[in-house]
Amino acid sequence: MKSTVVKIIDPIGIHARPASKIANEASKYKSEITFIIDGRTANAKSLINLMALGAKTNNKIEIQAKGVDEDDAISGIEKVMKEVKLI
Secondary structure, X not given: OEEXXXXXXXXXXXXXXXXXXXXXXXXXXXXXXXXXXXXEEEEOOOHHHHHHHOOXXXXXXXXXXXXXXXXXXXXXXXXXXXXXXXX
């Protein structure tokens, strides 16, 4: 299992557009990808789960990936989050 911690800088937090891009990116990988905030978890492949997590500005999110392509999954998710200016 691999993990990283990122800090949300978007003033709105994780909203529909970036959540959709994250879920699409996460779906490309075989690994299980989970977002964790304050003990609450969300499957990163699910737009609804990501939105329900309610990540706000300055929240720190632990991104965990477990599986055969976990390194690529973490890198890909971070790249997308930077592209949409979440982190």
